[in-house]
Amino acid sequence: MIEVIHCLLYLPMSSVQVLLRRFQITRNLSLDGVLDFLNSKNMTDAGPLDLIDDEDSDVEDGIDQQTRGSLGHGLPGSMANRGRPIARTKCVKFAPTGRSFAAATTDGVLLYSVDESFIFDPTDLDIDVTPEKVEEALAENQQQRALVLSLRLNEDSLIKKCIFAVDPSNVRAICSSVPFKYLQRLIDAFADLLESCPHLEFILLWAQELCKVDGSYIQQNSRTLLPALKSLQKSITKLHQDLADTCSSNEYMLKYLSSAGTKS
Template sequence: MMPGSKKPNNAQIVKRNTKLAIRVKKVLFSPDGTQFACATTEGLLVYSLEPNTLQQTTFNPMDIDESVTLDNIIGNIKKENYLTALVLSLKMNEQEVIEKVFKCIPAKSAPLIAANFPSAFFFQFLEFICTEIEKTRDVEWNLIWLKELIKYNDHVLKGCRLSAQYQQQAFSMSQLHKYQVANQNQNMKGRAVLLKMYQILQFYDGSLKRIVNENMHLMKFITARSQKVAATAVDEEEDEHLQTMDTV
């Protein structure tokens, strides 16, 4: 007994508050043995012997569940459920998987997918397209997607507004504050993505204008040169004809 503590009566039952143990359902090790991952009741836990490895990891899923698997993604692509496959790849958040799914979608499906695209993944997909424009040569293909997304999702770009659900129902100040903070974070990310998109489009606009101007000057030079050569050839032919007439 500690000093100052009271001994409980026999009628009283002392309960010990203990935290439930964490259950580990599966453990997998990396090939080199420096990392291992545990699937637990608290989530996916990754451990590494190298301190900087976990900071450089690329696996950062969003809203992942049991349906987010490569088999489901491939199956939806084969069934031509392109929107479902694209959303699953965005949830997995693997750049290579998103790129493969994105390139499997035909151009004619872009308007339909953009019109029904979930707003929760809008800025993530928009950022992916901006990255694709930067590193690939399929500028026209990416610009088609960009145009369709902005065309059908302008409501996502309008900024911080309370939804109709929050306007019609009465919520506590704490709930309203949480919603406003989440909405503010989402819009800050959206503004950053839109700024990046504007800078990329501005760069391509300037580059294309420069190329077009250079091509126009080159075409004018070639046209003028060809006309001059043709005129010189006509003059030489006339001179030869006159010399022939004089000889006769």
């Protein structure tokens, strides 16, 4: 029978197991256990024909028993190589988001995900969507158009350049004009920038205004946006932890200097 990854639902205080889904790990027919149904001519009442030993025959696997000793195959404790290697799944690990998992199999490492990632959006591309058009829009101070074009191209460097080109007073207006289908890509850019750029207040302003403007949509589609939101939360949490000690020490130092100045 086919070797698959079985997803089982375990019920507390019960031995009941429910098969949720089966994933085929390989289509390599040189491995055993790939086909759902074996060819009827290879099946017998005792099972697959390849797995049945013929004790009455002196010829096994194309090699005569008398010649096996001279070839070194008749040593005590040795076994003949019968059949093909069997397809197996050695280990399964799930991502922290719960939306993807990896399986180590005899056919290699397989990755499964419910999220559809893309490098560019072919449905929105046309002859006018180019990096040159993005640069032209920035030169003409068309910040909203430049950002949308960069999101359609899905070029990381262009997206970040367009983010920094927006004036802080226009952030809210730009956020309200971003199409919903590009929110995940924009949030991913915010999470990456918080880990690498020094303009923390500006990026946090972007994230805050985006949540205010599109909060209802984000809440309704939280399952789809969950990976991007978790990345943003992780970046903000790490940033808070890094700055907490520095801010606290500065606060106590300012209080000390203020009190020392009043006493003198």
